[in-house]
Amino acid sequence: xxxxxxxxxxxxxxxxxxxxxxxxxxxxxxxxxxxxxxxxxxxxxxxxxxxxxxxxxxxxxxxxxxxxxxxxxxxxxxxxxxxxxxxxxxxxxxxxxxxxxxxxxxxxxxxxxxxxxxxxxxxxxxxxxxxxxxxxxxxxxxxxxxxxxxxxxxxxxxxxxxxxxxxxxxxxxxxxxxxxxxxxxxxxxxxxxxxxxxxxxxxxxxxxxxxxxxxxxxxxxxxxxxxxxxxxxxxxxxxxxxxxxxxxxxxxxxxxxxxxxxxxxxxxxxxxxxxxxxxxxxxxxxxxxxxxxxxxxxxxxxxxxxxxxxxxxxxxxxxxxxxxxxxxxxxxxxxxxxxxxxxxxxxxxxxxxxxxxxxx
Amino acid sequence: xxxxxxxxxxxxxxxxxxxxxxxxxxxxxxxxxxxxxxxxxxxxxxxxxxxxxxxxxxxxxxxxxxxxxxxxxxxxxxxxxxxxxxxxxxxxxxxxxxxxxxxxxxxxxxxxxxxxxxxxxxxxxxxxxxxxxxxxxxxxxxxxxxxxxxxxxxxxxxxxxxxxxxxxxxxxxxxxxxxxxxxxxxxxxxxxxxxxxxxxxxxxxxxxxxxxxxxxxxxxxxxxxxxxxxxxxxxxxxxxxxxxxxxxxxxxxxxxxxxxxxxxxxxxx
Amino acid sequence: xxxxxxxxxxxxxxxxxxxxxxxxxxxxxxxxxxxxxxxxxxxxxxxxxxxxxxxxxxxxxxxxxxxxxxxxxxxxxxxxxxxxxxxxxxxxxxxxxxxxxxxxxxxxxxxxxxxxxxxxxxxxxxxxxxxxxxxxxxxxxxxxxxxxxxxxxxxxxxxxxxxxxxxxxxxxxxxxxxxxxxxxxxxxxxxxxxxxxxxxxxxxxxxxxxxxxxxxxxxxxxxxxxxxxxxxxxxxxxxxxxxxxxxxxxxxxxxxxxxxxxxxxxxxxxxxxxxxxxxxxxx
Numbered sequence: 001x002x003x004x005x006x007x008x009x010x011x012x013x014x015x016x017x018x019x020x021x022x023x024x025x026x027x028x029x030x031x032x033x034x035x036x037x038x039x040x041x042x043x044x045x046x047x048x049x050x051x052x053x054x055x056x057x058x059x060x061x062x063x064x065x066x067x068x069x070x071x072x073x074x075x076x077x078x079x080x081x082x083x084x085x086x087x088x089x090x091x092x093x094x095x096x097x098x099x100x101x102x103x104x105x106x107x108x109x110x111x112x113x114x115x116x117x118x119x120x121x122x123x124x125x126x127x128x129x130x131x132x133x134x135x136x137x138x139x140x141x142x143x144x145x146x147x148x149x150x151x152x153x154x155x156x157x158x159x160x161x162x163x164x165x166x167x168x169x170x171x172x173x174x175x176x177x178x179x180x181x182x183x184x185x186x187x188x189x190x191x192x193x194x195x196x197x198x199x200x201x202x203x204x205x206x207x208x209x210x211x212x213x214x215x216x217x218x219x220x221x222x223x224x225x226x227x228x229x230x231x232x233x234x235x236x237x238x239x240x241x242x243x244x245x246x247x248x249x250x251x252x253x254x255x256x257x258x259x260x261x262x263x264x265x266x267x268x269x270x271x272x273x274x275x276x277x278x279x280x281x282x283x284x285x286x287x288x289x290x291x292x293x294x295x296x297x298x299x300x301x302x303x304x305x306x307x308x309x310x311x312x313x314x315x316x317x318x319x320x321x322x323x324x325x326x327x328x329x330x331x332x333x334x335x336x337x338x339x340x341x342x343x344x345x346x347x348x349x350x351x352x353x354x355x356x357x358x359x360x
Numbered sequence: 361x362x363x364x365x366x367x368x369x370x371x372x373x374x375x376x377x378x379x380x381x382x383x384x385x386x387x388x389x390x391x392x393x394x395x396x397x398x399x400x401x402x403x404x405x406x407x408x409x410x411x412x413x414x415x416x417x418x419x420x421x422x423x424x425x426x427x428x429x430x431x432x433x434x435x436x437x438x439x440x441x442x443x444x445x446x447x448x449x450x451x452x453x454x455x456x457x458x459x460x461x462x463x464x465x466x467x468x469x470x471x472x473x474x475x476x477x478x479x480x481x482x483x484x485x486x487x488x489x490x491x492x493x494x495x496x497x498x499x500x501x502x503x504x505x506x507x508x509x510x511x512x513x514x515x516x517x518x519x520x521x522x523x524x525x526x527x528x529x530x531x532x533x534x535x536x537x538x539x540x541x542x543x544x545x546x547x548x549x550x551x552x553x554x555x556x557x558x559x560x561x562x563x564x565x566x567x568x569x570x571x572x573x574x575x576x577x578x579x580x581x582x583x584x585x586x587x588x589x590x591x592x593x594x595x596x597x598x599x600x601x602x603x604x605x606x607x608x609x610x611x612x613x614x615x616x617x618x619x620x621x622x623x624x625x626x627x628x629x
Numbered sequence: 630x631x632x633x634x635x636x637x638x639x640x641x642x643x644x645x646x647x648x649x650x651x652x653x654x655x656x657x658x659x660x661x662x663x664x665x666x667x668x669x670x671x672x673x674x675x676x677x678x679x680x681x682x683x684x685x686x687x688x689x690x691x692x693x694x695x696x697x698x699x700x701x702x703x704x705x706x707x708x709x710x711x712x713x714x715x716x717x718x719x720x721x722x723x724x725x726x727x728x729x730x731x732x733x734x735x736x737x738x739x740x741x742x743x744x745x746x747x748x749x750x751x752x753x754x755x756x757x758x759x760x761x762x763x764x765x766x767x768x769x770x771x772x773x774x775x776x777x778x779x780x781x782x783x784x785x786x787x788x789x790x791x792x793x794x795x796x797x798x799x800x801x802x803x804x805x806x807x808x809x810x811x812x813x814x815x816x817x818x819x820x821x822x823x824x825x826x827x828x829x830x831x832x833x834x835x836x837x838x839x840x841x842x843x844x845x846x847x848x849x850x851x852x853x854x855x856x857x858x859x860x861x862x863x864x865x866x867x868x869x870x871x872x873x874x875x876x877x878x879x880x881x882x883x884x885x886x887x888x889x890x891x892x893x894x895x896x897x898x899x900x901x902x903x904x905x906x907x908x909x910x911x912x
Contacts, residue, residue: 074527087525091543101529366819374716384747387757401760444639463647471848473865474885477872478653501650533633562740565850582742598743605738609731
């Protein structure tokens with residue numbers, strides 16, 4: 001079966017007066033790895049369950065490969081789904097779990113056996129075919145769940161926070177495995193997660209969601225480097241926010257007056273108006289130390305230096321920053337050595353990396 | 361637990377209370393093996409004659425046969441109706457759900473003599489007062505809350521995403537029920553069946569109202585015997601009862617851990 | 630939610646059964662309002678006369694005795710059941726645990742008649758206790774225990790004990806042992822920890838246990854019939870006398886109806902009275 005594109009057309013869901021998902025449009029391309037990212041309660045699971053058919057939209061339509069599936073129950077849609085807790089059938093062996101979807105298609109026994117054997121090989125669990133799920137480790141269970149979801153060659157693969165139950169070390173290698181299987185099958189995939197690192201590393205595109213709305217859809221690079229609003233900017237990666245007010249717009253560039261003096265942004269955000277309160281967003285890795293005696297964009301006293309293994313996080317006291325600190329990330333040990341707690345330091349950021357959004 | 365004054369006192373108390381629970385069974389056993397027709401303590405002679413009499417007494421034999429018939433039908437009806445209804449309560453919403461659930465579990469609160477007299481009058485109205493059907497329906501009503509509870513507990517312990525996983529793999533509602541829900545409900549259905557069978561086999565009060573001479577169950581036959589005779593045949597029968605029940609419970613415990621069925625977790629690890 | 634055909638297949642038998650049951654209960658309601666024709670099962674015209682029967686002193690005494698017996702039984706069962714339930718949860722050996730559990734819940738499954746009969750053997754004038762006391766020379770004459778209210782309560786406690794133990798053990802087993810450890814780490818002895826931590830946290834179980842035992846005792850029939858021997862009567866015994874022995878269905882219906890209402894009111898009152906305990910529950 002060919003993998004399919006998924007079109008979401010003005011689909012929304014309300015429960016009574018509660019809006020779980022405001023009507024949205026989204027186009028998931030054939031073979032694409034699309035991640036729905038957001039905090040819990042943002043509507044990402046509702047959207048996934050709508051694509052799966054477990055939730056019927058209150059309005060709008062869902063199309064798969066161009067065909068309207070809005071009213072189709074899950075068992076008539078050609079989907080494969082991996083659940084947060086794997087949902088492996090506890091009363092069946094690994095092989096029976098894998099065979100389940102094929103049995104439902106009433107395939108001949110010999111063919112089912114052959115396909116199960118093939119899938120067992122792909123997920124490297126041939127030796128475990130006759131075990132029950134509870135006799136497997138978390139990672140092995142995860143692989144069975146993925147194998148079971150893709151064995152029927154679905155049009156769309158749906159993954160509902162599949163990695164959140166694994167411990168941190170295993171999560172990294174499972175990310176790679178999922179990505180490998182997805183790429184080999186070229187299957188359209190919708191992945192739900194609240195973990196921004198996971199979203200950035202695995203996706204072709206990310207839809208950042210909050211409060212039942214899609215805030216931004218874009219490649220990982222786009223949403224990280226060019227966030228469309230303050231929520232997206234602070235949800236993905238770390239960020240320092242500095243209070244200010246827009247005082248001047250000249251030729252597309254903006255001047256924002258902050259506690260640290262005026263900051264010049266080469267590209268002003270379109271939705272900012274003159275005199276508006278706003279916040280300037282700075283990524284920690286965009287800040288650099290300025291040698292003593294030279295002019296600096298920001299100045300402050302080092303409050304804390306935190307060793308993070310591969311890098312140092314430096315907290316710099318600054319009255320204009322939200323939370324009272326600027327976060328600076330240094331990978332260079334010698335530079336980090338200079339940022340001793342109690343010392344005055346100067347910081348610089350290339351203005352093109354500054355973003356400003358209206359205050360919430 | 362350290363052996364100190366508190367724990368010694370506590371376990372002494374528990375042993376005493378356990379003794380209280382066991383006392384009547386022990387006394388009954390002594391009486392059952394007593395040779396004389398008049399009950400004396402301690403017995404002067406031992407014998408098995410009362411067991412023989414209990415097993416050959418016509419009313420007991422017929423009562424046992426009736427009880428088995430009623431128990432089998434009650435279990436089948438209660439488990440299928442109660443099991444299905446527990447599923448409905450867990451999975452569906454419909455107008456009147458609370459009312460239906462309340463009515464079908466109300467026999468926990470409504471005295472069984474009330475239920476007995478109600479079905480007696482009803483049976484009388486439709487001229488069915490001599491049939492097994494009345495006894496069986498009464499029993500089903502009485503055991504239904506227990507069956508539903510047992511099934512409900514096991515339904516609740518089924519992860520809902522299992523059924524969704526099955527649906528995502530192409531299984532329609534009946535296929536999900538047959539391949540996922542039903543197999544996972546087996547422990548609940550089994551304990552429900554056990555509850556239904558034991559409670560029905562022992563039911564007395566309501567049965568006294570709705571049974572006739574021909575449909576008299578074993579407990580009713582025993583009641584009539586106690587009122588007329590004082591010999592130890594009843595003790596012999598009771599001992600057989602105790603032994604049977606204990607064996608069933610011990611087997612159940614060995615097979616499926618009673619504590620888990622009753623939702624008692626052990627602590628102190 | 631789309632409704633599958635399973636729903637209709639599964640709910641229909643329950644509805645049919647409920648209709649039968651409702652019909653039986655309505656019979657009670659209807660018959661309580663009909664005239665009794667002596668010597669016949671056929672009833673006469675409509676009347677409310679039957680309800681005046683409830684006001685006879687004899688009936689008032691039966692109702693108050695029933696309530697007293699139920700209350701005493703529920704409280705005594707709590708006192709007997711709590712240590713057993715506590716032991717069940719805390720005992721380490723799984724064999725000992727299974728043994729205690731099986732012994733404690735067997736009375737629930739042995740049936741009213743067998744159980745009551747065995748207590749006749751224990752409590753009778755020539756029964757086990759009197760024989761033992763006589764032989765030890767502690768008494769000269771058998772003590773009359775049969776046909777007394779305490780004896781009825783004692784046997785009923787034996788009957789309600791299993792359900793109490795199950796409810797309490799479930800409640801106690803849900804208490805995180807860390808609470809007790811925390812209390813002991815703060816210097817409280819085992820008794821004080823129990824009093825201040827375990828007991829209050831098992832309050833939901835206490836309430837459920839008392840109410841369930843109360844309601845169960847209310848339906849008692851064989852025990853007061855055989856142990857009370859006509860001297861200690863509960864409502865069930867009177868219903869039986871009137872309904873089966875004198876075939877006065879209308880009066881039996883009135884009494885049953887009163888019995889149901891009485892239970893519901895008393896259980897409601899107990900819920901209300903025990904409400905302060907309920908607040909101790911910890912999220």
